[in-house]
Amino acid sequence: MIRPNMATMLGFVATDARVAPRALQALVREAADRSFNRITIDGDTSTNDSFVLVATGQAAHDEITALESPEGAALREAVIAVSQQLAQAIVRDGEGATKFITVRVDGGRSKEECRWVAYAIAHSPLVKTAFFASDPNLGRILAAVGYAGIADLDQSLIDLHLDDVHVATKGGRHPAYQEADGQRVMKQSEITVRVDLHRGAAHATVWTCDLSHDYVTINADYRS
Template identity: 65%
Template sequence: MAVNLYIPPESHIFAVAGVEIGTAEAGIRKANRRDLTVFRLAEGSSVAGVFTLNRFRAAPVQLCEAHLAAGQGIRAMVINTGNANAGTGETGLQAAKDTCQALAGLLGIEPAQVLPFSTGVILEPLPVDRLTAGLPQAIADLQDNNWFAAAHSIMTTDTQPKIVSQRVALGNNTITITGISKGAGMIRPNMATMLGYLATDAGIAPDLLKEMVRSIADRSFNRITVDGDTSTNDSFIIVATGKSQVRIDSTSDPLYEPLYTALADAATELAQKIVRDAEGATKFMTVQVEQAKTSEEALKVAYAVAQSPLVKTAFFASDPNLGRILCAIGYAGIADLDVNGINLWLGDVLVAKNGGRNPDYQEADGQRVMKEPEILVRIALGRGDVSDTVYTCDFSHEYVSINADYRS
């Protein structure tokens, strides 16, 4: 069951001018479910993305990177669920190319103007015939505000759709930002088994958007972890159609910062929703590390705590066995860490002080916090003035069940 995951009503999901979306039942893995999504983008849209660092990068990821580098102007995206088309070699790459060729032919564009995405089971051939047979149905369904259907269509083990949508005043104009994401397991920073799509009708210069998408990913999707597994298919895309009156070409534009912040906030909300709906999650945890020398060491500590199975299972049980957190801090990889300078809070409760148990700490206070659905773990290293934050969840029995039965 998702932890405090907000799904906006459809009346609060706003169309982005220049984006049309259609979905279809292609039977990629299971019958009677929408598992194919097509985005058609207005000519002149800027599109940029970041992708998984897994060396077994899926065929569609390889093709996305090639098509973005070709610079012909992306006009469409196609997403299938049920099959990752990863670990499929040259056959899989050809299947991704065939998908782009088929969609391009139906839309009257070039194959290099199509970005393909897949998510699902790894090491199985993509049923490309079923996929391409479903494309006409998806195209017939193209609508300017089909985000809600698309959020459902891209789901795999997700239990809830993940959508964010807002209208933002910029200067004398108003822009729209709407996006969707999917992901519930095999989630780790440097992208995760997740897909994220964020669109705005603001105009953003292509080179500037490339910089923005990397920076925004680092602030959002690269700050989440569920189980420490980095997937083969992770992708995060930002589309800027330029259909509003706002056009930004450089960071010196006075509207750049508020636009960047709005996009980053939307991406962070989508990323957090992945953690809130993580496989079997019952608690949403924020791990905040402060007083570090560098962001790198703050993140080392945050991820060590956030990805520890012992920490995560203790939180599931609401068991304040908080020595597990100190243990994770200690093996995070900071060779000269002085543990005598560390303070640890659980919510508003000071648990450890100067590297040892706080004399005033009562286990009942720790248990009170651990029973909450949202928990802040705050760690002060006493080494500097840098802070960073990672979002994670607990490990439950249900996580094991979901992943044990994933292919059945």
């Protein structure tokens, strides 16, 4: 039952940096949006979640008032990196998870539509069970892209990669694709799915996992 919006999670990050409240508020929102709000186990959310960024101000430097400054940019990079590491750890420890999957969608007209596509893939039970079975079922992934809710999507432009393997091009199977290559990737414990919509310059990334027998067992036995 994990899909941050946020979900069933308490996250804490602390720094000794001296940061102005307005800059800190902007940073915690961006960090959450690029980490904890980019993971999903099963798409089910709860209200029991918080992400807290604490700055103690104990460091001996001038107060950071803008994230665009050199000091602010360094802090921003560090906080986002730590937040993403923590968020990804939740996915790796997901109920019954055996594989860690990065879903990156490029070529969208907006980040929002890229997120729609990424989450459609990450939430699909058919896609997730295919990952568990190490089955390079490109049809399931392309179907998820198709029903992601982009009304004017031209599926004949879509490219799909599984790690370094070019699986589909122009909406169909790549002429050079061999299923053995796809299965080689699907057997890995960490997999990257890359979709290019070829309709813009926006992109988005979501992290998820597979759906295993243990997921069903854990949640069937669970009582609140």
